[in-house]
Amino acid sequence: MKLLIVDDEVEICDFLKSFFEERDYQVITATSGEEALEWVEKAKPKVVLLDIKMPGMSGIEVLEAIKQKEPGTKVIMVTAIETRDKIEQCLRLGADNYITKPLSLEYLENDVREKIEGLSRPSRN
């Protein structure tokens, strides 16, 4: 199962990559929105963990582009500060969920697993 992790902080990418690789996910990381979109096209990940606050292209812009190009891709937004209006904007734009930093890995893994199980159900997408 392919998972794309997008965060401008390399340490967060590395940390999440090893966490999910230990659990047998195939993990790709990107440290910018532009790079993330390239991977979405090339690798077609099933789930994307997407940081909102990044220099250059923001997570919100990346979300919009993903939902346009690959609407079946599940996107979980990751945000340091829970800004109500930002989160609502993301959900309106098609985000499938959000998680706030500091990350609860257990919650995150459950959510990723849920999204993947949702994908294999015949009635969805």
Ligand SMILES: [Mg+2]
């Ligand atoms: Mg960031």
